[in-house]
Amino acid sequence: MSKLTKNQKIARAKVEPQKAYRLGEAAALLKEITFTKFDASVDIDVRLGVDPRKANQMVRGVVTLPHGTGKTVRVLVLCTPEKEAEAKNAGADYVGLDEYVDKIKSGWTDVDVIICTPNVMGKVGALGRILGPRGLMPNPKTGTVTMEIGKAVSEVKAGKIDFKVDKFGIVHTSIGKISFTAEQIEDNAKEVLGMIIKLKPSAAKGSYVKSIYLSTTMSPGLQIDTKSVENK
16 A cells, blocks of 8 residues: 655645535635645536436536636537638637548547537537547537537637536536635536536435535545535
8 A cells, every 4th residue: 555645644634534514615625635736627526316227317417617617628610611610710629520520530539529510410420439438429418519609619618518427326527627716616516516406307216416525636535515505
């Protein structure tokens, strides 16, 4: 078993075992126990009382973080020529169709979000085997298959994210950077949690939000008091 570093010992000493923190309290503490030299991502993990194998208990949503993600989001727009100018003007990093379809088929996936128009889904659909496992497949439910290309690109660049419960019943997503203020981290977390609670499936029985943890790339996880979140 590897020895704890000095900073890891400091971090662990500040975290009270078994304590469930209020969201704002956890956001502030997270900044105190993160010692990475890079701007670490802030992640939230929410375990839900749902069975994702059942279609009527799937939880998937879209939310715009009030303070953005803190990341430079690389956007590829797959569209026909008449939509290219709209995509470029909105800030898309890559715009085109056939050349990028071929690049993806060759293994290129160096983007964070792919947006396309409905009329090219025939070509994009053939890329599902490559894009699906990477979470890059455009989907009308997340607003990434749309004729409103400019609006979609602007929203993604401004901090729009989509999340989906995994096979273990957990929603995991990044909500910012540790360089954010504690208040900004709290605001972004509230936005995500509020949407998750709003999306509670009617088929879900018993306790819905089982546990919530806030962490950074290399910090201990901080347990959040679920009652303090659900009662807001």
